[in-house]
Amino acid sequence: MSSESGHTEKLGIDDCTVPETNVSVYDALYRRRMAWDFKNQPVPRDALARMLDTAIWAPNHRLTEPWRFFILKQETKRAHGRIYASVCCAAHNIALAGVAEGLAVTWETGGPTRHPDLARTLGAEEDWELATMLSIGYPTEDPPSKRTPLSNFVQWLE
Numbered sequence: 001m002s003s004e005s006g007h008t009e010k011l012g013i014d015d016c017t018v019p020e021t022n023v024s025v026y027d028a029l030y031r032r033r034m035a036w037d038f039k040n041q042p043v044p045r046d047a048l049a050r051m052l053d054t055a056i057w058a059p060n061h062r063l064t065e066p067w068r069f070f071i072l073k074q075e076t077k078r079a080h081g082r083i084y085a086s087v088c089c090a091a092h093n094i095a096l097a098g099v100a101e102g103l104a105v106t107w108e109t110g111g112p113t114r115h116p117d118l119a120r121t122l123g124a125e126e127d128w129e130l131a132t133m134l135s136i137g138y139p140t141e142d143p144p145s146k147r148t149p150l151s152n153f154v155q156w157l158e
């Protein structure tokens with residue numbers, strides 16, 4: 001089944017609508033950037049919904065789905081869950097989907113995420129921990145970045 005904004009596929013127990021995009025997986029992997037300055041432009045709720053939907057398709061151990069998402073403002077989203085690798089996969093899915101939406105997704109794991117009253121303020125269960133805060137918006141510029149070349153980290157054992 002097709003629609004204007006994507007196509008519906010049977011990927012699991014539910015039908016999923018896969019958004020149309022010209023951004024390839026490799027585009028998203030190389031072009032994703034965190035930004036620290038955003039335009040004063042609201043992020044459409046449906047773009048956030050599309051990005052969040054990719055998060056729940058992140059791999060997770062024994063399909064425990066150990067995440068909850070608290071949307072504080074239309075343009076701000078926080079991924080929350082037990083500190084567990086799956087939650088980071090989910091957050092990274094959001095960041096990669098953001099490339100297709102023209103949005104930068106910036107992780108923060110420092111001070112604000114450790115505030116003792118945060119879980120209660122958000123209405124989270126007592127034993128949950130905040131994995132990361134994600135700031136999402138249209139960046140004012142293409143943020144520069146760099147990486148040490150791959151050859152510094154790889155040893156081919158042949």
Ligand SMILES: Cc1cc2nc3c(=O)[nH]c(=O)nc-3n(C[C@H](O)[C@H](O)[C@H](O)COP(=O)(O)O)c2cc1C
Binds near residue numbers: 033109110111144145
């Ligand atoms: C798990 C994780 C936690 C991070 N936590 C913070 C943080 O607490 N504060 C911060 O300024 N940046 C944080 N960052 C952003 C990184 O410093 C960022 O990857 C770096 O600026 C490079 O940006 P780029 O991936 O867009 O090239 C975090 C990134 C990741 C993946």
